[in-house]
Amino acid sequence: MAEIEGKVKEIISKQLGIDVGQIKLESSFIEDLGADSLDNVELVMAFEEAFGIQIPDEAAEKITKVQDAVDYIKGKLG
């Protein structure tokens, strides 16, 4: 499960061009990590691709923090 967290942080780091160390579970993509709405959409697409899952729009809208992404992906893969 820690593996999922690591992979999620790695994807965020790559997408937003920030250091993995700066990414905390409680970080909000927009408020803390400087993402814009387009980054958010791309992050969700990157998660879908990396984990081989589908994230419907209604679910994607609720993923605003790193923890949300980790939880959602764990739930899908669990």
Added chain:
Amino acid sequence: MDADIPASRTMSGTMMGQTALVTGSARGIGKGIALALAKKGVNVVISDVNIEEAKVVATEMEALGVKAMPLKFDVSNSVEVTSAFAQISEAFGRLDILVNNAGITRDALIMRMKDEDWDAVININLKSVFLCSKEAVKLMSKQRYGRIVNIASVVAFMGNAGQANYSASKAGIIGLTKTTAKEYAKRGITANAVAPGFIKTAMTDALPEKVKEDMLAAIPIGQFGEIDDVANAVAFLVSPEARYITGNVIHVNGGMYM
């Protein structure tokens, strides 16, 4: 955002090895555009509903030393568009250039225009641009590089009796082009339109002589345009050199509309 564009793609004259999709490129303006890009070393996907003609065009392109892939799909059908982009991605691994060129006419005065004529033209000319751009920006955003050129028309700006559907579809393309430009500018993607005037093609050959004479009288340059006139404008807009031009329209009409 220079830093986001790989150096190899910002240098002049380096379209070699890029990949382009030109919709409706089995003949006419689309074919001319595909040819102009192939001459610059760009691999081209020749998409058309007429796959037999597309195959012939692809063979012509390959003679120029580039890879060419004929592909049949309905540009107004989202399932087919998604599948086509998956095939392109699979075959080439990237997409640098999208030219939304596919289009049809179903002319009639508004009083006599059927719903089906309106819907068909809006779907094939305008919805197609939305569907193809949607798939293209997914690939281009990841690459942090892309060039989208949408083929509009002078009638988007002037109107034209008998072309309510066509002129509306082409005017719609202008708004869509500007929105695409704004949404993806930060991803190294530019979106522009080219608005041809009266260009000699099968589509315009079909017009009555009287109409052609009247149009010629309204063109300051005094000649109809050639397919290459349009293709050259597109080739410029999709080049790395055009990096600072986005959300704009190049009019290729001999001065017919300024």
